[in-house]
Amino acid sequence: MCGYVPRIAFEKHCRTYALTADGRELLATVVRVPELDGTFLEVETVVADEEELAAGLAAVRAVLGRLGVADGDLYTDAVVAAR
Template identity: 60%
Template structure:
């Protein structure tokens, strides 16, 4: 499946949060993301991602291993995504290191997740703050087959417009790049 996704900088986060709260209840979570690559950096060079994400919620903690392939849509950066929950975060890290992968960056994301249906699609809108980066971001995504990516992105743009976000607010900047820039 392809994760059709758009990310926008949010200039009025309280207003967007109120609108999303009217749609559905939020799931407040803190993500601890650790990205891995091969020692030669070939995953990043190939526009691929390998990540271990530990999600700390109000009532539980879970860890997810994710691989994202190269973008299938250059304008949005939408990518094929393969994800599975793992029972033990430390074992997942140990397996990746044992296979020769190296940690390239780790950071925290503070998220308010909103799952809802719009335009006949299951969508997830996530308000994101990364403590090391200025600003608030909104990610809106849905999982689709590759041939449905353009239509899904149009539906996501419509949801963003309903929330007061337009094309000028969209960004392809990666959190990993922004955090790296802050740390140097």
């Protein structure tokens, strides 16, 4: 089998907001996962090519950092732990 293989599947409920930070357009999605307590946040941006990837990732991490979200705070890991 080739290509993408899902690591885990779960249900989530989302509400997405558009924002601009440091001159870059981003999407912030507030996420609820029924099997977990709490509310989670996804932040993403679109990059034109691989050369822009580092700048896009830096922008996402900067927004998360301003909100106090650490790199290791991933809700997919919480779903795995809950199961």
